[in-house]
Amino acid sequence: MKIKIKVKDFEVEAELYEDLAPKTVSAIAKALPIKGVVNRWGDEIYFETDVVVNEEENSKEYVELGDIAYWIPGRAICIFFGKTSISDGDKIKPASAVNVIGKVKDWEKFKDVWDGEVIEITK
Numbered sequence: 001m002k003i004k005i006k007v008k009d010f011e012v013e014a015e016l017y018e019d020l021a022p023k024t025v026s027a028i029a030k031a032l033p034i035k036g037v038v039n040r041w042g043d044e045i046y047f048e049t050d051v052v053v054n055e056e057e058n059s060k061e062y063v064e065l066g067d068i069a070y071w072i073p074g075r076a077i078c079i080f081f082g083k084t085s086i087s088d089g090d091k092i093k094p095a096s097a098v099n100v101i102g103k104v105k106d107w108e109k110f111k112d113v114w115d116g117e118v119i120e121i122t123k
Helices: 022-031 107-112
Strands: 002-007 010-016 034-037 044-048 067-071 076-080 098-104 118-122
Touching: 010 022, 022 098, 034 044, 076 107
Parallel strands: none
Antiparallel strands: 002 010, 002 118, 010 098, 034 118, 044 076, 067 076, 067 098
């Protein structure tokens, strides 16, 4: 499923992978459009949503550049564009395991996004 992520003065395309985490992606798709306020943690941004998913699907302790994930404890969507505060060497490590749900191509643009900025995900 193709989505658009708008923040600051840019919009990027991304894809959600229904086959990797069908329940998580379905819950997010039903909630679109989703707006939130960005929090930044190293080279990760995340924002709280009203989406509630309690099941680990495709849950990963490490992620890749450009991964989009859902963080169950924070009901948050996360976008990874580099190392977090607890990354191991070159491995990107979230605060805790996340359901990886998709990928954003132009992840470099998120390096200029900071706490408090409004983000929106649409179809």
